[in-house]
Amino acid sequence: MEAAIEANQLCKTYPPAVTALDGLSLSVEAATIFGLLGPNGAGKSTTVRVLSTLTRPDSGSARVAGADVLADPVGVRRAIGMVGQKHGADPQATGRENLMLQGEFYGITGRELKARITQALERFDLTDVADRAAKTYSGGMQRRLDIAMGLLHKPRVLFLDEPTTGLDPEARVQMWHEIERLAAEERITVLLTTHYLEEADRLASQLAIIDRGRVVARGTPKDLKNELKGDTVQIELADAEDAGGHAGLLGRVGGLSEIELDGRTLRARAEDGGAAIPAVLAALEAHGVKATSVTLARPSLDDVYLRHAGRAFNQADSEHEEVAA
Amino acid sequence: MTAFRQSWQVSLRGIRVLVRNPAFLGITLTQPIIWLLLFGALFKAVTQIPGFDGGSYIDFLTPGIVVMLAVSSAGWTGMGLIEDINGGVMDRMLASPAWRGAPNAGLVAYAVLTIVLQSVLIVLLALVLGAHYTGGVGGVLLLILVAALLGAAFASLSNGVAVLARQRETLIGAVSFVLLPLTFLSAALMQQSLVPAWIRTVARFNPVNWAVQAGRSAAMQKIDWGLVGTRIGLLVAFALLSAMFATRAFTRYQRSL
Numbered sequence: 001m002e003a004a005i006e007a008n009q010l011c012k013t014y015p016p017a018v019t020a021l022d023g024l025s026l027s028v029e030a031a032t033i034f035g036l037l038g039p040n041g042a043g044k045s046t047t048v049r050v051l052s053t054l055t056r057p058d059s060g061s062a063r064v065a066g067a068d069v070l071a072d073p074v075g076v077r078r079a080i081g082m083v084g085q086k087h088g089a090d091p092q093a094t095g096r097e098n099l100m101l102q103g104e105f106y107g108i109t110g111r112e113l114k115a116r117i118t119q120a121l122e123r124f125d126l127t128d129v130a131d132r133a134a135k136t137y138s139g140g141m142q143r144r145l146d147i148a149m150g151l152l153h154k155p156r157v158l159f160l161d162e163p164t165t166g167l168d169p170e171a172r173v174q175m176w177h178e179i180e181r182l183a184a185e186e187r188i189t190v191l192l193t194t195h196y197l198e199e200a201d202r203l204a205s206q207l208a209i210i211d212r213g214r215v216v217a218r219g220t221p222k223d224l225k226n227e228l229k230g231d232t233v234q235i236e237l238a239d240a241e242d243a244g245g246h247a248g249l250l251g252r253v254g255g256l257s258e259i260e261l262d263g264r265t266l267r268a269r270a271e272d273g274g275a276a277i278p279a280v281l282a283a284l285e286a287h288g289v290k291a292t293s294v295t296l297a298r299p300s301l302d303d304v305y306l307r308h309a310g311r312a313f314n315q316a317d318s319e320h321e322e323v324a325a
Numbered sequence: 326m327t328a329f330r331q332s333w334q335v336s337l338r339g340i341r342v343l344v345r346n347p348a349f350l351g352i353t354l355t356q357p358i359i360w361l362l363l364f365g366a367l368f369k370a371v372t373q374i375p376g377f378d379g380g381s382y383i384d385f386l387t388p389g390i391v392v393m394l395a396v397s398s399a400g401w402t403g404m405g406l407i408e409d410i411n412g413g414v415m416d417r418m419l420a421s422p423a424w425r426g427a428p429n430a431g432l433v434a435y436a437v438l439t440i441v442l443q444s445v446l447i448v449l450l451a452l453v454l455g456a457h458y459t460g461g462v463g464g465v466l467l468l469i470l471v472a473a474l475l476g477a478a479f480a481s482l483s484n485g486v487a488v489l490a491r492q493r494e495t496l497i498g499a500v501s502f503v504l505l506p507l508t509f510l511s512a513a514l515m516q517q518s519l520v521p522a523w524i525r526t527v528a529r530f531n532p533v534n535w536a537v538q539a540g541r542s543a544a545m546q547k548i549d550w551g552l553v554g555t556r557i558g559l560l561v562a563f564a565l566l567s568a569m570f571a572t573r574a575f576t577r578y579q580r581s582l
Binding site: 049052053055056074078080084085086087088091092093097100101102104105109149 | 330331345411419421422427580582
C-alpha cells in the first residue's frame with residue numbers, strides 16, 4: 001500500500017539565506033498519527049506548508065494521498081485538511097458562517113453543506129455558540145472550530161500544525177482525545193507538529209525528530225527511547241567531598257555505564273535500572289557514603305532529542321529565539 | 326459558477342461586517358453626506374469665478390464628490406486581505422481547491438457595492454439640495470457606472486499593494502498619498518479651463534478625471550456621447566489592467582511563501 005505522505009529530500013531556503021528545509025525525507029503510513037517533533041525554527045511548519053501546497057520546495061518531491069504536491073496541487077488540496085498555527089477563522093463571522101465559507105471553498109453547497117455543518121457543530125461541541133462571532137470564542141473553542149473546518153470536507157490527510165499551543169491543560173487533553181479518535185475511528189492520516197515532547201509521546205505512533213531542516217531520528221516513541229539503552233540512575237550525595245572517589249566506586253557496580261559527576265550529583269546509565277538500585281545502595285552503604293536521594297528515570301523524548309540533535313530541547317528553542325530576536 | 330459562488334462568499338463577509346456594525350454602517354453612510362455638505366460649502370465661491378460655466382455649485386460638485394468618494398472607499402479594500410494574511414484565513418483558502426481569484430474578485434465586488442450605495446446617497450442628497458440632473462435617470466446611472474468602474478480599478482490596485490506589502494501602514498500611506506493629488510489633478514472640484522495648463526495636461530492621463538468628465542457630462546449636462554464613450558472605454562481598460570496587476574501580485578505573494 002502506498003504511504004499517505006511521502007517526502008523525498010525536500011529543500012527550502014528563504015531569502016536572504018534562511019535554510020528552512022535541508023534534505024528532509026519522511027514517510028507516513030495511512031490512518032496513523034505521525035508526529036514531527038522539534039524546537040521552534042527546526043522546519044516543522046515549513047514541512048507542513050510544503051506538504052499542503054502552500055509553499056513550493058526549492059528541490060525534492062512529495063506525494064500526499066497519492067497526488068504530487070508540485071504536479072497536481074489541486075489533487076492534494078482536495079484530499080487534505082489543514083489546521084495551521086494561526087487560527088484561520090474569520091473573527092468577525094460566526095462559527096456557522098466560517099464553516100459555510102469553508103464548505104464553499106471545497107465546492108460543497110446547499111443542503112449537503114447545511115447537514116455537514118450541523119454535524120460538525122455537534123461533534124465539536126459548538127452548537128450553543130454556533131451563531132456567535134468567532135472572536136468571542138475561548139482558545140479551546142477556537143481550536144475546535146479550526147479542526148471542525150479542517151474536517152468539513154472529509155479529508156484523508158489532516159495536517160495539524162501545533163494544535164495545542166496556547167491551550168490550557170484541560171483543553172489540551174480534550175484536543176488529544178479528539179485527535180486520537182480521528183486516526184482510530186475515521187481512518188484519517190494525521191500529521192501533527194508539536195514542540196511538546198509529552199504530546200508527541202502520547203499521540204504519535206511514529207515520530208520524526210527534526211533539527212535544522214532535516215530528520216535526525218525516526219521511529220516509534222518507544223523505539224526511540226529504547227535506543228538510549230536503559231535508565232538513568234541519579235544519586236544526590238550528602239556532601240561533595242571525595243565525590244570523585246565515589247564515582248569510581250559506582251564503576252565497580254555491575255550493569256552501570258556512562259558514569260558522570262556533576263557537583264554532588266552522580267549520574268549513571270543502567271541497562272535495568274530497577275535491578276541496579278539495590279546494588280548501588282549496597283555499594284554506597286558498604287563504603288559509608290551518605291546519599292540524600294536515589295532516583296531512577298526512564299529515558300524521555302527529551303533525552304532522545306538531546307542525543308540526536310546534540311543539544312537539549314529547551315536550549316535549541318532559546319537559541320532560535322535569540323536568532324529571531 | 327463555483328468561482329462566482331466563492332467570490333460571493335468573500336463579498337458576503339464584508340457585507341455582514343457592514344450590516345452588523347452600526348457604527349461602521351453609520352460612518353459609511355454619513356461620510357458621503359459630510360463630504361457633499363463640506364465641499365459644497367467650501368467651494369461655493371467657485372461659481373463666482375469669471376469664466377465658470379458649470380451652473381450651480383451643487384450641480385458642478387455632485388459628480389466630483391461621487392467619484393472622489395469612490396476612490397477613497399476603494400482604496401481601503403486591501404486592508405481585508407492583510408488581515409486575512411495575518412490571521413491565517415488566507416492560508417486556509419490557499420490550502421483548499423478554491424478559485425485563487427476569489428479573494429480579489431470578492432473584495433472588489435464588495436467595494437463596488439459600497440460605492441454604489443454611497444453614490445446613490447449622494448445623488449439623492451444633492452437632489453434635495455437642488456441639483457438638476459439634466460441627463461435624467463439614465464445619466465445618473467452612467468455617473469454611478471463610471472464611479473463603480475473607477476472604484477473597481479482602485480480596489481484591485483489596493484489588493485495588489487496589500488499582498489505585496491502585507492503591512493497596513495504601507496497601504497494607509499499609499500492611499501493617503503494618492504487620494505488628494507489624484508483629486509486635485511482632475512476636474513472634480515475645479516473647472517478645467519480655470520486651472521494651470523500643466524494640471525490640465527496631467528489630468529488627461531488621470532483616471533479620476535476620466536470618471537469625473539464622463540459622470541458630469543452624463544448626469545448634469547447635455548450628454549456628450551463621444552466624451553462619455555471614450556472615458557468609459559478608458560476606465561474599463563484601467564480596471565482590467567488593475568485586475569491583472571492584482572492577479573500578478575497575488576501570484577507573486579504565493580511564490581514568496
